[in-house]
Amino acid sequence: MTAKADKKEAKAAKKAAKKAAKASKKRTEDHDNGVLAAKESMRLVFGSARDVKKIKDHLYEGEIVEGIARAQLYGKFGIGVLVMTDQRIMFVRSGRLSQDVIDIPRDRISSVHYRGAMILGATLEFHTSNTSLKVQGVLKPDAQLIKQRLG
Numbered sequence: 001m002t003a004k005a006d007k008k009e010a011k012a013a014k015k016a017a018k019k020a021a022k023a024s025k026k027r028t029e030d031h032d033n034g035v036l037a038a039k040e041s042m043r044l045v046f047g048s049a050r051d052v053k054k055i056k057d058h059l060y061e062g063e064i065v066e067g068i069a070r071a072q073l074y075g076k077f078g079i080g081v082l083v084m085t086d087q088r089i090m091f092v093r094s095g096r097l098s099q100d101v102i103d104i105p106r107d108r109i110s111s112v113h114y115r116g117a118m119i120l121g122a123t124l125e126f127h128t129s130n131t132s133l134k135v136q137g138v139l140k141p142d143a144q145l146i147k148q149r150l151g
Contacts, residue, residue, distance in 0.1 A: 034065035034085075051081040054094045058101055063087050066149070069142035073100065074123065074134035082124070082135050084146055089126055091135060104133055106150070114147045116140055126150075 035056055052068065059065070064086045071082040073091060080093025080100065090103040104126055113125040122143035125134040138146075 033059055033063060035059075035068075050094050051079075051092050054092055054099075055081070055083055055090075058090065058092060058103075059085065060087065067142070067146060069138050069146065071124075071135040072137040073102075074125075074136050076100075079137070082138060082142075082146070084149065089133065089146075089150075091133060102133055104128055104131070109150060112147050112150045114143055116143070 033056060035052070055065065055068070065083060066086060067084040069082045069084075070079060071091065072079050073093070078093050078095055078100075080091055083090040083092060086106075088103045088105045089109065090101065093100040108128045109126050110129060111127045113123075113127070115123045115125075117123070121137040122140050123134065123136045124138055124143050124146060125132055
């Protein structure tokens with residue numbers, strides 16, 4: 001009976017070691033592009049965990065995430081995340097049946113409009129020469145920080 005128990009224990013230890021190695025690798029990957037640090041600085045994560053997981057699927061090689069804020073596309077249903085990287089501003093919303101990814105390179109952003117609200121959060125509008133991205137429901141401190149960093 002002890003040989004069987006030892007075999008079972010060894011199998012469980014091997015499985016735990018494999019799981020720990022996988023988690024460590026994931027933490028390293030997330031840390032390399034800043035997703036983990038930005039996620040930890042998010043003020044409100046509820047309702048956007050799936051979107052945060054999908055961010056690294058949309059990053060360019062070497063792109064670093066500087067900030068993440070929970071947001072909603074203006075005039076649409078569904079909450080996603082507004083991601084600020086060293087190269088662009090990106091809105092990511094991953095639903096069960098559809099996915100929205102909209103991005104604007106930072107060097108093409110000509111202006112950023114900020115409008116705060118008492119209850120529903122702030123609205124941010126990013127303008128380029130030929131398009132704009134408008135998001136609402138961003139927490140005021142997050143919206144102010146993004147506006148400040150983009151000028």
